[in-house]
Amino acid sequence: MSQSQFQAHIDTVRTSTASSEFLRDPLPxxxxxxxxxxxxxxxxxxxxxxxxxxxxxxxxxxxxxxxxxxxxxxxxxxxxxxxxxxxxxxxxxxxxxxxxxxxxxxxxxxxxxxxxxxxxxxxxxxxxxxxxxxxxxxxxxxxxxxxxxxxxxxxxxxxxxxxxxxxxxxxxxxxxxxRDQAWLFNQLGRQLERADQTTRLIDIKYHALMPGLKDVGSEIDESQWTAVLRSAAGYHAYRRLMPNAISPAAVVGFLLKNNGFPRSLTTCLRHTHHALSLLRADYGLRGASIIVEDVEQMQNIISGQNIETIILRGLHEFLSGMREEIANIQDEIATTFWPL
Amino acid sequence: MSGTDTPDIRLFAGYDPNGFFCELTNRRDGQDASIELLKQRLSSMTPTLLQERSDSAEVELYNLGITFTVYTERTAIDRILPFDLIPRIITKSEWKFLEAGIIQRVRALNHFLWDIYHDQNILKEGIIPAALILENPGYRPEMVGFDPPGRVYIHVCGTDIIRDPSGRFIVLEDNARTPSGVSYVIENRHMMRRCMPDLLANLDLRPVDEYGSRLRQTLCDVAPEGIENPQVVLLSPGTYNSAYFEHVFLAREMGVPLVEGRDLVVREDNCVYMKTIAGLKRVHSIYRRIDDAFLDPEAFNPESMLGVPGLMRAYKAGTVTLANAIGTGVADDKAVYIYVPQMIEYYLGEKPLLDNVQTHLCGKPEGLQYTLDNLEKLVVKPVGESGGYGMIIGPHATPEECAAFREKLQADPANYISQPVISLSASPTLCDGKIEARHVDLRPFTLSGAQTWVLPGALSRVALRKGSLVVNSSQGGGSKDTWVLAS
Incomplete structure (x- = not known):
């Protein structure tokens, strides 16, 4: 297929996608x-x-x-x-x-x-x-x-x-x-729950395992951090990515910010953002706009600082702040789409 | 076995319908080729094989969560409706007769409802006692003078039919409120396709799959005038209702939303809306599976949490159609039932095709006396109940039960009717690894919109207890697939 043929094909696909509104349930x-x-x-x-x-x-x-x-x-x-x-x-x-x-x-x-x-x-x-x-x-x-x-x-x-x-x-x-609106709400639920669970897991384990800085680097420390990764189904991916070092900061960074790890906070927020954007763009649900903006704000907060800074400024405060934001997004979804 | 030319068969070894009309083995209207083929195919199976298939069907029903709820005084238990793999057969000519008889009956009932909510001619002419209708709890004065679209009240009717020992079809009841069971008609066929493909192969059966689209069409037919693409919904009492599975099934088959009362709202414009993620959307036609009394707390039972406040207001303003209409209960009252043959002659000028069971009104002194004198030989039922609740079958009751029932009867005679015990026809049924005769009834479903149509199939309920005549699911009944032969 030549470049121009391919382009024509894509155009056809796009046109037919755009015009096949009847494939979608017209009813909200x-x-x-x-x-x-x-x-x-x-x-x-x-x-x-x-x-x-x-x-x-x-x-x-x-x-x-x-x-x-x-x-x-x-x-x-x-x-x-x-x-x-x-x-x-x-x-x-x-x-x-x-x-x-x-x-x-x-x-x-x-x-x-x-x-x-x-x-x-x-x-x-x-x-x-x-x-x-x-x-x-x-x-x-x-x-x-x-x-x-x-x-x-x-x-x-x-x-x-x-x-x-x-x-x-x-x-x-x-x-x-x-794949209609119902699917997108399913995605929202799954991603919000994963995001919430990941922040809880890090929060509790980090403070359970890091009562003082003296424990860092000990043998016990490593097997316990391994357990944290396993609890999030992330052990092997982490090993593949960082074969040499298991350090608390690296583990926390991986669980929070890794773009490929399906349960990281950033991944969950990316999927949340995507689902909300589709509700707004494909189904004309303008109420989603403000929630999309809130998700973007969370994304900015995470990407705006590296993991060392987050830990230094207070990991617990950061994580509980994130959890509050996640709860807030859940509330906004509820009041926007199923008001009392 | 009463048949003389029946070959030696394993499945039917020792089968004896005890002189009842058997739907498979002792049909008297000549030998139908399809029935013979079916008998041969069944004969080549063993009870063990059938039991294996039956067990896997039950596991499937359980996994599917196709359950109904049995309410006793203290508990509510979820059970599956037992399913029997030996089909109940209706021949082409039998169906032709039944179909004509049912259509005639449903048409007459719709005429009757229009009449009693308008000019009341049938009462004025003394054909039906006015008090029986106007004082009936199923009669809704709110409906007087109201014109439902197409003059249809009973959009969905379930007619309960039995066969006596001579094979004659007799109507036992007209279910004109919110009859249930049609999902089993269709699901049972699907189950038979999976479990008994060898039995079905190459048989010419009338299909039952178009019910959903027909029902939707019926609801569109009767939507308020001038609406191009009416929005149809199914209104259910919710997930705890014993028929919720059926509501889901029908909503899916129709491709319409299943809503609960809390999903709907009536605004000041007297229109009904449903709550969606994009705000309120108009609803034009509601297939409601909630009884009249619970439909609108503003108009009826103020305690109802299931209904939609203002729904009656919207209905009477003509912005929405309810199916079935409000106030159809008077047409399926067991005392009003007695007059259906007169209705057919009065409104249609035709002779009734289907017979009624001979019925005595205990509200009349002579009817009460006859019933008290002959209780041991009669079935006595409360007039407004369904589901087999509150009835007594004289020949099967103990003297103590009869005595207690006599007291109930004398305390409120107008609440009861009595009928002779009819020996229902039987059908071979798998019971504990053996084939035995069990009594069956028949409930075909009729849709009335722009036209009246009977689904070519029916719910065949089977009384699984030996000798029992009670087929209700709440009283230990099961079901069978009903095969209407196309040729």
Whole structure:
């Protein structure tokens, strides 16, 4: 194909894309569907993150005597008070039960799976039968778990199964969900949740592992930072990128700012920006404009300073500031697209 | 077996329809070639094979989450509707008769509703007692003088039909409010294609897949005049409703949004809008699956959280069409049912094609006396209930149950009708690894818009308990695919 032929081909494709408006649903998405779509994605993403965190933390606990491993997770999810009221003492078995099978805990995997399924039930008219069946089977599986399924000897396999089911969900969604407004809200939910989870993970681990500067460079330090990377499914990518050094600043920099890492804050914000821009441009939803600007402002804050500066100025303040911004974007999406 | 030329068959070994009309084995209107072929194919299967397929079908239904909710006094349990893999057959000539009879009945009911909400001629002429209609809880005075588009009230009708031991079709009930079950008609066919491809091969069956597009067309037909591309929606009570799966199914088949009451709003212009991510969008035609009483807290039950405040106002202003119309409950009342044959003669000037079950009104002294004297032989049902709730089947009840029911009956006789127990026709059904005769009924679905059309298929409900005549899903019934033969 010559250059001019190719250009003609592209022009044809562009023209036909522009003129094939009929392929798009002319009807704007029902507000309730948009809300459910976003939350379905957030819950499934949160379940996957939690399963990975439990798996890594449990393995990690067996290797080393780290007293604050579970406490850190409780703190990260803002669950410390609720846990203390319900269970009291922090033990391996109890925290695992609290996070996997306890229906009283709204942040447990069983509660979140049920919430995800309720959202999917609302979305049944919109999502594929494959998506629904997989989610229904997954939720029934989680609902059926009892204390003997979460004993230490079975825990790792269970967490793997849960992660895999969440990833299957994402795969089926990618392969079957019609690419319209609903898809974009699904993307928004997934990316916002990932962004939130990543900032929480760094925040809690950094301060758990870096009580003082004296620990830097020790052997313990390295295996613990390795665990942090594994919790974010980023260990191998990090190794490939930086084979020689595992330093706290490099790990934090990777998790926050790496453009290729799917769970980095910058990657999540880039996808968030993209989804909002499409809602504005392709569906004429002008309400998205102001949210797009807020995302850009976050992006500027991150790219405007290197990781050493961020740490020096106060990593915790930076991360909680980012989390507030993410929550703010969620709120703006809600008030713009499904006002009360 | 009553058939003499039936070959020795494994699946049907020991099968005995006990003298009931069997929909497969002892049909008396001559031997249909397709039925013979079907019998042969079934005969080459074993109960074990059928059980395996049945188990995989049930797993699929469970995974699909195709469940309904059974309410008892204390609990609500999600269950799948049991599905039987042996189809129920309707021959071409049987269907032709049924179709004509159902269309005639639905047309008469629509005429009747127009009449009682306008001139009330049928009451003035004393053909139906005025009190029975005007004091009926299903009668909505708000509808008096209102003209629904196309004069259609019952856009979707589910007619319950049974067959007596002679094979005669008899109408048991007209479901004119929000009849459910049509999704099973279509899903059961899909399930049969997956589980029983060898049984279906090369058989000439009437397809059931066009129901969704027909339903959508019906709703467009009756949209307010002058709207070019009417926006149709399906209004559901929500995910906790026992028929939510069906609502999803129909919304998908029609390609329209499934909305809940909270998604809709009626503004001061008396128009209905739905809340979208781009603001409010007009709605013109609503297939509502919410009962009259819960539809609009402004007009009806003020406690209702399911409805849309002001919907009745919009409806009466003619900016939106509701299907079915408000106030159709009076047409499917079990006491009004008695007069349907008279309606057909009065409005259409035709002889009724389909028979009614002989029915006694307990509201009349002689009807009450007859019912009390013969309770052990009768079925007694409350007039306004559906789903098999609150009824008694005399021959199957204990003396204590009969005594208790007599008291209920005497306390509120006008609330009941009684009918002779009809031995429903039977169909071979897989029960615990064996083929046994189980009673079935038939619910075809009829759409009325610009024209009246009957889906060539039906919900066949089957009473899975041995000897039981109650086919309702809430009372242990299952379903079968219904095959209407095209040739």
């Amino acid at each position: 998405l029902l507000a309730r569907y948009a809300e459910s779509m976003l939350w379905l994605a957030r819950y499934m993403e949160r379940i996957e993150n939690l399963a990975r965190l439990i798996d890594v933390n449990e393995t990690f606990m067996r290797l080393r005597t780290v007293t604050n491993g579970w406490e850190a997770i409780l703190e990260m999810n803002d669950d410390s008070d609720f846990y203390a009221d319900t269970y009291g003492e922090v033990t391996n078995e109890q925290v695992i039960a609290f996070y996997i099978i306890d229906p009283r805990n709204p942040n447990s995997i069983v509660s979140m799976a049920l919430a995800a399924r309720e959202n999917a039930r609302t979305l049944r008219p919109l999502i594929s039968t494959e998506m629904w069946i997989q989610l229904n089977v997954f939720t029934n599986f989680i609902k059926g778990l009892s204390a003997r399924d979460i004993v230490i000897s079975r825990l790792s396999a269970l967490c793997k199964r849960i992660k895999q089911d969440c990833q299957t969900h994402i795969g089926i969604t990618e392969g079957t969900l019609f």
